[in-house]
Amino acid sequence: MLTILVINSKGGSGKTTLATNLASYYASKKVRTAIMDYDPQGSSMQWLRVRPDEVEKIQGANAAPAKGAAPLRSLQAWIPVETEVMIIDAPAGVKGLLLQELVRRSNFIVIPVAPSPIDIHATADFIKELFLFGGARTSKANIAVVANRVRRASSPVYGSLERFLNSLKLPFLTSIRDSDNYLHAAEKGVGIFEMDEVTTSMERRELMPILKWLNGQFANRFGSRLEDRTLSIEGSRKFAAFRTGTHHLTVLSATGRFKSYPVFPKRRVL
Numbered sequence: 001m002l003t004i005l006v007i008n009s010k011g012g013s014g015k016t017t018l019a020t021n022l023a024s025y026y027a028s029k030k031v032r033t034a035i036m037d038y039d040p041q042g043s044s045m046q047w048l049r050v051r052p053d054e055v056e057k058i059q060g061a062n063a064a065p066a067k068g069a070a071p072l073r074s075l076q077a078w079i080p081v082e083t084e085v086m087i088i089d090a091p092a093g094v095k096g097l098l099l100q101e102l103v104r105r106s107n108f109i110v111i112p113v114a115p116s117p118i119d120i121h122a123t124a125d126f127i128k129e130l131f132l133f134g135g136a137r138t139s140k141a142n143i144a145v146v147a148n149r150v151r152r153a154s155s156p157v158y159g160s161l162e163r164f165l166n167s168l169k170l171p172f173l174t175s176i177r178d179s180d181n182y183l184h185a186a187e188k189g190v191g192i193f194e195m196d197e198v199t200t201s202m203e204r205r206e207l208m209p210i211l212k213w214l215n216g217q218f219a220n221r222f223g224s225r226l227e228d229r230t231l232s233i234e235g236s237r238k239f240a241a242f243r244t245g246t247h248h249l250t251v252l253s254a255t256g257r258f259k260s261y262p263v264f265p266k267r268r269v270l
C-alpha cells in the first residue's frame, strides 16, 4: 500500500480539497483507495457520505481523536487490507507525536499552500518543523509543495516560498487556481476527474503535475490502470520543465524524478 499524506499545519490551505480529489482520481482508475481523516472536523468523511452510488467506492476511516482525547500514536483506524492507495487528510495545527506518526507512515507528502504572505510564512515554519521535529529528514517520504487557490498563475507572492523551497531542494509542483468546480465537487462528493471533462479541463491540467509526480514513482504497481490520455508522458512531452527559482530550472522526468539545474543567463529559463 502506498500512503499519500496531505498536510499543512496552516488551516484552510486546501488539504481536504486535494486529499478528496486525489482519492477520487485513483478510485476512478479502479485503484483500491481509502481516505483516512485525521481532522476532528471530519470534512473528508462528510465528502464520502455524500458520494453518489454510481462512482467508484472509496473506503473511509475516521482517525480523529474523540473530543478531549490527546492525539497520540495509539490512535487506531482501520482500512481494508486490500487497499492500494491510502490518502491521509491531516488536521490543521498538527505537530509533535502525531506529526511524526503521520510522516513515518507516508510514502509521499504533499503540502498545499494558499497564496497570502501569512500562509506562505506559516507554511515555511511548518516545513521547518516537518524537517526538524517531524522526522522528514530521515523518512522515506518524497515531499512536494503545491500552490492552491491562486488567482493569477504567476503570482509574485510565491517568490519567497520558491526561494525557501529551493534552499531545501523541495519541488513546487503546480499552481491550482481558485475555481467553483472544487466547490461543486466538494458538495457532490466527487472529484474533478469524475466531472465533465470539458468544464474541468483547467483543473485537470493544473492537477496533472501532482499525478505525474506520484504516478511516475509508482505507475508499475498499478499497470495499465493509470495510463490515460490526460497523463500521457510520451513523445515530445517526455519532460515537464518549470522554474523553481530565479536561477534554477527543475525538470520532472518521465520517471517522476526531479533534477534541478542552474540556468545562466536568466534569459535561457523556459
Ligand SMILES: Nc1ncnc2c1ncn2[C@@H]1O[C@H](COP(=O)(O)OP(=O)(O)OP(=O)(O)O)[C@@H](O)[C@H]1O
Pocket (backbone or CB within 6 Å): 010, 011, 012, 013, 014, 015, 016, 017, 018, 039, 041, 043, 090, 091, 092, 148, 149, 150, 176, 177, 178, 179, 180, 182, 183, 186
Ligand atoms: N482551488 C480551490 N478553489 C476554490 N475553492 C477552494 C480551493 N481549494 C480549497 N477551496 C475551498 O476552501 C475552503 C478550505 O479548503 P479545505 O477545506 O480543502 O482546506 P483545509 O486545509 O482542509 O482546511 P482545514 O485546515 O480547516 O482542514 C473549502 O471551502 C474549499 O472548498
Ligand SMILES: [Mg+2]
Pocket (backbone or CB within 6 Å): 015, 016, 017, 039, 043, 089, 090, 091
Ligand atoms: Mg481539512
